[in-house]
Amino acid sequence: MASFNRVILAGNLTRDPELRYTPKGTAVAKIGMAVNRTWKTETGESREEVTFVDIEAFGRQAEVISQYMRKGRPLLVEGRLKLDQWEDKNTHQKQSKLKVVLESFTFLDSGRSGEASAGGAGPRPAAASSAPMAATPGGASPEAEAAVPTEEDDVPF
Numbered sequence: 001m002a003s004f005n006r007v008i009l010a011g012n013l014t015r016d017p018e019l020r021y022t023p024k025g026t027a028v029a030k031i032g033m034a035v036n037r038t039w040k041t042e043t044g045e046s047r048e049e050v051t052f053v054d055i056e057a058f059g060r061q062a063e064v065i066s067q068y069m070r071k072g073r074p075l076l077v078e079g080r081l082k083l084d085q086w087e088d089k090n091t092h093q094k095q096s097k098l099k100v101v102l103e104s105f106t107f108l109d110s111g112r113s114g115e116a117s118a119g120g121a122g123p124r125p126a127a128a129s130s131a132p133m134a135a136t137p138g139g140a141s142p143e144a145e146a147a148v149p150t151e152e153d154d155v156p157f
Contacts, residue, residue, distance in 0.1 A: 005080040007100050009053060010108065011035035012074050017057075019066035029062035031055040031102075033075065055079065057102040065105065074108035 014032035021027055037049045055077055057065050069075060079100045088095050 006078070007081055008076070008078050009033060009035050009055075009100065010074065010076045011053070013069055013071050014052060016071050017062075017066040017069055019062060027059055027062040027066075029057040029066045031057065031065065031069070031075075033077065054097070054099040055102055056082075056099060057105070061102060061105065065102075068107065076106040076108055077102055078105065079103045 011033040014034050018030040019027060020030075031054070033053045033055055035051045035053060037051070039047055039049075041047055065075075077100065079102045081098060082101050083096055083098050085094060085096045087093070
């Protein structure tokens with residue numbers, strides 16, 4: 001049987017990212033995200049529901065998120081679901097927690113809303129994948145960004 005495990009979330013960080021390193025030197029960032037959903041009831045009343053999601057990022061992506069993201073900032077995340085299971089040391093009961101393991105992300109704002117970084121400008125909206133980020137904040141000229149090829153709508157079959 002085939003299986004598919006993919007999650008795409010857009011929301012706001014509920015806390016600053018926690019960056020740590022494994023003994024082998026791999027960066028690990030823990031992120032909390034709030035995803036809001038609004039709808040209208042049958043009577044026309046507006047309702048809101050908030051879902052809180054824990055996310056883990058690894059490697060260079062963890063370092064970039066930790067460097068540029070702060071509580072309240074919006075982020076688009078793509079990843080996979082992972083179920084962690086353990087036994088509580090005190091009660092000896094089995095515990096479990098569902099989280100998202102980040103595979104790629106996109107900054108959803110420019111970061112220039114009154115918050116200055118070391119370079120004087122916030123991060124540019126950019127997609128990050130498992131490869132190192134090609135664009136650095138403030139480092140790429142508009143001409144270099146315009147040279148990035150865009151995908152055609154031609155279907156090869």
